[in-house]
Amino acid sequence: MEESQTSSKKRRRNSAEKLLAKQKDYTFSSEDLLTLDHWEQTLKNQRTRSTYIGAILLVCDYYRKPIHEITPEEWVLYVNSVMPDQIVKREISVSTSRIRYYAIIGFLDFYSMNHPSYAETSDQFLNPAHAPTPKVNKYPTAVQMASILQAMKKTDIQVYVAALLAYECALAPSEIIELQTSSFIRNGEDGTCMLSVPGKAKRLIVIREDLMEEIEHFFSMGGYYGDDWLLHNKYGGQMRASVLQRACRKAQQEVINAGIILEPYSLISIRSAAIHRFLMSDGAKGTSTAQYAGISEAYALQMQSVGLASAVQLPGTKRGYTISDLLDSSNEESSKKTQQK
Secondary structure, three states, X not given: OHHHHXXXXXXXXXXXXXXXXXXXXXXXXXXXXXXXXXXXXXXOOHHHHHHXXXXXXXXXXXXXXXXXXXXXXXXHHHHHHHHHHHHHOOOOOHHHHHHHHHHHXXXXXXXXXXXXXXXXXXXXXXXXXXXXXXXXXXXXXHXXXXXXXXXXXXXXXXXXXXXXXXXXXXXXXXXXXOOEHHHEEEOOOOOOEEEEEOOOOOEEEEEOHHHHHHHHHHHHXXXXXXXXXXXXXXXXXXXXHXXXXXXXXXXXXXXXHOOOOOOOOOHHHHHHHHHHHHHHXXXXXXXXXXXXXXXXXXXXXXXXXXXXXXXXOOOXXXXXXXXXXXXXXXXXXXXXXXXXX
C-alpha cells in the first residue's frame, strides 16, 4: 500500500515537473498544478492524458497566462474565434480542433466544481467542426488550373510541361517521366499530332496542335534531339517520379500565397481532373475515356458515377478550347473581380 502511494506521489511530481518545464512567461500556481494532476487521473489512457493536457497548455501559451488567470470570456474567445481562425489558416485540421474542443470542455467541467463562475462557460462554445471552413476540392477547378499553369510556366518549365500532359492527356507521373523526344509524332500527311505513351498501358493517342507547339517550344529551349528524355534531373539524367511530384508542389507556392488554392495539387489530382473532364464532355463514354487515359473501363465508370462538382468546368478536347484560352481565363476572372469592386 505504501509502495503504491509512493509511486503515485512520484508520478504526480514528475507530471508537475513536466508542466513547469513547458511554461512560457507565466507561472502555474500550486492549485493549477494540483487541478491538472487530479483532472489527468480522471482521463482513461496515457495518450488521452497527454493530448488533453497539451490542449490546455496551448491555451495558456496563447494568452501567456496560468490557468487561474484565464477568464471564462477568454476561454470562449479561444474556442469560438482562435481555433476557427487556425482552421481557416490551415494551422490545424478540423479533427485536431475537435479534440481540443472536447478537451477544453472536459477540463472546464472539472475546474468548475471548485470555481462555480466557470460552470456555464462551455455552454457558450461553438463546435469548431461546424465553423465555415474553406473547402478543398479534390481536383483543381478551371480557374485554379489556369493560375497553377501560369505560375509553373514562370517557375519551372519542366513542371509546366508535365502538368500540361497530365491535364490535357491524362498521363500519370510514371508515364510522363518515361517520355522521350521521339514519343511525340507529327503525321507528315495530314499533320495529325500524336503521342506514344510508354508503360504498362502503352498506347498511341492523338493530341492537339497547340499542345504539340508547347512541347516543340520546350524542345527548342532545351536543345533536345534523338531519343533524349523529355524531363531531366539536375544531373541531366532521367527524372524520378518522386522528384517531379516535389517540384510540382513547390511550383504552386505562388498560387497558395495568393490565396487561389489552399494546398498544392499533385500530378495525380491534375490527371484525375482531366479524366473527369473527358467524362463530362461531348458525351464521352467510359470506354473511350479509359482507352485514352490508359485506365480500366471499370475505373472510368466508377469515376463517372462520382459527384463532379469539383471537376474542371471546361469544354472537352473535342470542342477545341486552346491552351492560350486556359492560361488567359484566370486573367479574365481577375479583371471581372476588379471591375466589380
